[in-house]
Amino acid sequence: MQMLMPEPQIFVERTLALIKPDVVDKEEEIEDLILRSGFLIVQKRTLQLSPEQCSNFYADQYGKVFFPNLTAYMSSGPLVAMVLARYCAVSYWKELLGPSNSIRARRTHPHSLRAIYGTDDLRNALHGSLSISSAEREIRFMFPEVILEPIPAGQRARDYLNLYVKPTLLAGLTALCKEKPADPM
Numbered sequence: 001m002q003m004l005m006p007e008p009q010i011f012v013e014r015t016l017a018l019i020k021p022d023v024v025d026k027e028e029e030i031e032d033l034i035l036r037s038g039f040l041i042v043q044k045r046t047l048q049l050s051p052e053q054c055s056n057f058y059a060d061q062y063g064k065v066f067f068p069n070l071t072a073y074m075s076s077g078p079l080v081a082m083v084l085a086r087y088c089a090v091s092y093w094k095e096l097l098g099p100s101n102s103i104r105a106r107r108t109h110p111h112s113l114r115a116i117y118g119t120d121d122l123r124n125a126l127h128g129s130l131s132i133s134s135a136e137r138e139i140r141f142m143f144p145e146v147i148l149e150p151i152p153a154g155q156r157a158r159d160y161l162n163l164y165v166k167p168t169l170l171a172g173l174t175a176l177c178k179e180k181p182a183d184p185m
Contacts, residue, residue: 013089014042016138018127021077025116030126033113035083037096041141042083051075057141069122077090090135093128100124 017034021142024046031118034041034072049057061067084093098112100122105115117125129135139146 012085012087013132013135014139015089015093015129015135016083016127016142017082017084017093018142019080019082020074020125020127021079022073022119022123023125024078024080026117027080030113030117031082034082034096037092039084039086039089039093042085043146044080044082045143046078046080047142048078049075056071057138060163066122073122083139083143083146090129090132094130097126097128 019030022029031041051071054074055062055067058067058070061070066163086092096113098109098114100114100117102114103113104122105118105124109115113126114124119125131139172180
């Protein structure tokens with residue numbers, strides 16, 4: 001029986017999504033596309049960042065030619081920050097976004113969000129985290145009150161399932177089998 005049943009795994013990842021100032025009026029439309037793509041919006045908030053906050057958020061871009069324009073653009077109006085969750089959230093969100101240059105996205109990924117909503121390389125409409133570690137850092141930046149618990153994987157996930165989930169399921173299923181209720185729900 002064990003050969004037929006794969007080991008249970010936990011596949012939920014979180015990533016940060018930002019709807020940038022120039023397309024914040026398309027928020028509902030973009031959220032609908034996000035939800036239809038299998039994401040769950042775990043948290044959401046509208047905020048306006050100061051140029052200093054933008055500089056801190058994009059600190060890894062410091063020194064690049066476009067950095068002053070980027071901080072000015074990102075602080076030019078309100079933006080919507082969302083924590084998205086799903087299986088492989090970071091990679092699926094990057095795929096849905098398309099290339100960072102909206103002009104190139106229109107040529108190579110015409111159905112991507114940046115191709116649809118973006119204007120150019122700077123005004124590309126949406127932001128996505130590049131990796132799981134950058135997602136955690138960016139989520140903490142935009143949602144300082146959030147508690148990000150590490151997602152168990154490997155042996156830690158198996159230990160959690162064996163210690164907490166399996167005993168509860170076993171007790172519940174055993175009780176159901178003994179009573180055989182007409183409506184098991």
